[in-house]
Amino acid sequence: MRTCVKTYRENKKPGMKVTGSEAVLLSLLEEGVDTLFGYPGGAIMPFYDALHLNDGCFNHVLTRHEQGAIHAAQGYARVTHKTGVVITTSGPGATNILTGLADAYLDSTPLVCFTGQVVGNLIGSDAFQETDILTISMAVTKWNARVNRVEELPELIAKAFFIARSGRPGPVLIDLPKDVMMSKMAFTYTQVQSLRTYEPKMEPDPDLVAKAAQWLNNAQKPMILFGQGVVLAKAEEELRQLVEQSGSPAAATLLGLSALPASHPLYKGMLGMHGNYAPNMKTGEADLILAIGMRFDDRVTGTVSTYLKQARIIHVDIDPTELNKNKEVDLQIEADAKAFMQRIIPMIQPADRTAWSDSFTPLYEEEFNQVIKQDISPRSGKIKMGEVIRKLSAGVGEKAILVTDVGQHQMKAARYFPLDRPRTLVTSGGLGTMGFGLPAAIGAQVGCPDSTVVAIVGDGGIQMTIQELITIAQEGIPVKVVVLSNGYLGMVRQWQELFFESRYASTTLLNPDFVKLSEACGVPADRVEKREELDEKIHKLFHTPGNFLLEVVVEKEENVFPMVPPGAAVTEMILK
Amino acid sequence: MKKEYLVTTLAQDRVGLLSRVAMVFSRRGINIERLTLAESAMKGIASISMVIHTDGRTARQIVKQIEKQVEVLQAFAAERPGINQHMEKDLQMVTY
Ligand SMILES: Cc1ncc(C[n+]2csc(CCOP(=O)(O)OP(=O)(O)O)c2C)c(N)n1
Ligand SMILES: [Mg+2]
Numbered sequence: 001m002r003t004c005v006k007t008y009r010e011n012k013k014p015g016m017k018v019t020g021s022e023a024v025l026l027s028l029l030e031e032g033v034d035t036l037f038g039y040p041g042g043a044i045m046p047f048y049d050a051l052h053l054n055d056g057c058f059n060h061v062l063t064r065h066e067q068g069a070i071h072a073a074q075g076y077a078r079v080t081h082k083t084g085v086v087i088t089t090s091g092p093g094a095t096n097i098l099t100g101l102a103d104a105y106l107d108s109t110p111l112v113c114f115t116g117q118v119v120g121n122l123i124g125s126d127a128f129q130e131t132d133i134l135t136i137s138m139a140v141t142k143w144n145a146r147v148n149r150v151e152e153l154p155e156l157i158a159k160a161f162f163i164a165r166s167g168r169p170g171p172v173l174i175d176l177p178k179d180v181m182m183s184k185m186a187f188t189y190t191q192v193q194s195l196r197t198y199e200p201k202m203e204p205d206p207d208l209v210a211k212a213a214q215w216l217n218n219a220q221k222p223m224i225l226f227g228q229g230v231v232l233a234k235a236e237e238e239l240r241q242l243v244e245q246s247g248s249p250a251a252a253t254l255l256g257l258s259a260l261p262a263s264h265p266l267y268k269g270m271l272g273m274h275g276n277y278a279p280n281m282k283t284g285e286a287d288l289i290l291a292i293g294m295r296f297d298d299r300v301t302g303t304v305s306t307y308l309k310q311a312r313i314i315h316v317d318i319d320p321t322e323l324n325k326n327k328e329v330d331l332q333i334e335a336d337a338k339a340f341m342q343r344i345i346p347m348i349q350p351a352d353r354t355a356w357s358d359s360f361t362p363l364y365e366e367e368f369n370q371v372i373k374q375d376i377s378p379r380s381g382k383i384k385m386g387e388v389i390r391k392l393s394a395g396v397g398e399k400a401i402l403v404t405d406v407g408q409h410q411m412k413a414a415r416y417f418p419l420d421r422p423r424t425l426v427t428s429g430g431l432g433t434m435g436f437g438l439p440a441a442i443g444a445q446v447g448c449p450d451s452t453v454v455a456i457v458g459d460g461g462i463q464m465t466i467q468e469l470i471t472i473a474q475e476g477i478p479v480k481v482v483v484l485s486n487g488y489l490g491m492v493r494q495w496q497e498l499f500f501e502s503r504y505a506s507t508t509l510l511n512p513d514f515v516k517l518s519e520a521c522g523v524p525a526d527r528v529e530k531r532e533e534l535d536e537k538i539h540k541l542f543h544t545p546g547n548f549l550l551e552v553v554v555e556k557e558e559n560v561f562p563m564v565p566p567g568a569a570v571t572e573m574i575l576k
Numbered sequence: 577m578k579k580e581y582l583v584t585t586l587a588q589d590r591v592g593l594l595s596r597v598a599m600v601f602s603r604r605g606i607n608i609e610r611l612t613l614a615e616s617a618m619k620g621i622a623s624i625s626m627v628i629h630t631d632g633r634t635a636r637q638i639v640k641q642i643e644k645q646v647e648v649l650q651a652f653a654a655e656r657p658g659i660n661q662h663m664e665k666d667l668q669m670v671t672y
Binding site for chain 1: 592636
């Protein structure tokens with residue numbers, strides 16, 4: 001009885017008598033979960049006790065902060081297509097995951113988070129470590145629920161997993177009162193496959209697909225804009241076919257990166273504020289825009305009123321609230337990205353749009369000459385972020401996963417680390433959460449143990465979750481951490497320089513000695529300041545077995561260009 | 577232009593339903609001027625109707641965002657047809 005997981009695995013008898021905590025474990029087993037990220041405390045102790053008694057059945061990663069646990073679960077979910085699972089205690093444990101919930105909600109990451117709760121008869125009394133996490137998390141969860149009676153546990157967990165992973169994925173929270181975990185029940189589990197009030201529409205309306213195909217076939221200058229919806233639908237192959245069949249140039253949102261190989265001739269780069277010049281400018285010339293699995297975020301559209309004015313727009317998304325939300329479009333198609341592309345591909349007449357596609361090249365060259373060249377191969381001055389990122393991408397080898405934090409280094413990484421394999425970028429897009437990178441890299445590495453996970457983080461952001469270096473050491477997680485130290489909250493400093501007359505209000509950083517700090521945590525580390533030593537140090541980063549932290553001291557006041565200035569149209573993008 | 581809308585939601589009743597629906601309005605700073613909540617003719621399905629002031633585009637988005645809540649079966653918004661006290665009464669009746 002004590003090792004319920006083993007017993008259950010062996011004879012899977014429905015109605016097996018277990019405690020609530022054990023029922024949680026068995027439910028996780030039924031959902032195929034083998035990895036948990038969490039942090040214990042009073043209210044969740046019965047669960048941890050059951051986990052301990054079933055030692056070896058689950059891999060539990062103990063982070064050093066609950067925010068670390070949830071970001072790790074996000075990293076894990078994003079590289080594996082699985083649902084990330086988080087365990088925390090009540091009160092502060094629960095509130096510490098809010099940033100991660102908000103991040104996962106905006107970036108459509110499937111998570112199921114279990115929070116401990118005080119015993120049922122104390123709820124509402126301001127008991128020790130009681131917080132109303134259901135109300136607090138309501139705005140940042142796709143769904144949440146408290147388990148009031150132990151008998152409801154399997155059903156609510158099954159529902160939680162179904163909601164988290166289906167439709168537009170997102171975070172779900174289950175609140176577990178302590179007494180429920182300690183009560184006994186007869187365990188039977190059935191996975192949820194549908195809910196009466198929640199039926200994500202996967203299949204597109206055939207008439208709309210036919211119309212979309214006709215518009216695309218007739219277009220002279222079509223452009224495909226794709227987002228993470230393609231990745232979440234595992235539709236990378238369909239995207240490649242659609243792009244090739246139609247000969248349409250294609251461009252990615254930040255979270256869409258890696259859905260089409262960066263080396264593909266029809267891939268024209270990243271959209272948005274710090275994206276590439278050609279695809280942004282060309283959105284002002286295209287006659288047809290086919291937007292798939294993206295949501296016209298304001299960082300992508302610039303000023304919406306002038307965006308895509310001249311084009312017919314088709315918008316495909318699984319989340320109907322995104323259709324006509326930010327951008328009014330000509331054809332709205334509610335569907336899964338994969339289902340949509342599978343239907344439309346056979347209707348696309350092969351077309352040669354070489355002239356249109358080639359017309360992106362001069363703009364690329366302009367960007368190359370004015371920005372990229374200086375960024376990735378500067379001859380003098382301090383080390384630049386761009387050259388570090390290029391060297392990292394060249395040195396990392398085949399199986400790279402790129403994880404970033406938020407700031408200038410994030411944009412430089414998105415620009416200069418070409419991604420050719422699907423699902424190889426983990427970054428905080430919608431929420432822009434500093435502190436995301438280091439813990440997310442832990443989760444990505446746990447999810448893909450054979451990959452080389454490179455976390456590119458800023459000197460500001462790493463200090464928000466730097467305690468996770470100890471997690472990396474304790475778990476022996478072989479991530480490669482690269483801190484790009486500019487001594488500033490660089491992205492904010494850039495805006496101060498450009499839009500606040502260089503008044504650097506509270507953006508100058510005194511940094512700890514990252515090398516000593518990392519070594520004190522048990523993660524070997526080194527620092528590089530001179531260009532001549534960069535190659536050797538990057539070689540050391542990748543060839544030291546296990547984890548490693550490399551601090552690269554970079555140019556202090558470098559800016560990220562090109563840029564769509566706030567309030568401007570994307571076609572007013574500036575190169576310097 | 578802001579107009580008066582009657583937003584009606586049909587949803588599986590459970591703890592927290594009203595908060596989840598109300599959240600869609602409060603997030604946008606829209607005041608709920610009148611509200612009724614009752615079980616609909618279908619057992620277990622609640623009908624919530626709310627009167628708000630907003631523009632048409634926002635009203636349409638609100639309806640979609642309410643429908644996005646897992647428990648919600650359907651939501652719709654009706655614009656107030658005319659400045660007429662009786663009409664408003666009739667409109668509220670529609671939901672039962
Ligand atoms: C939690 C959080 N707080 C504040 C911000 C605002 N912010 C965006 S970028 C940035 C600077 C990041 O500095 P650093 O980590 O050093 O990266 P850099 O831009 O210098 O590469 C700040 C403060 C944020 N995105 N997230
Ligand atoms: Mg910095």
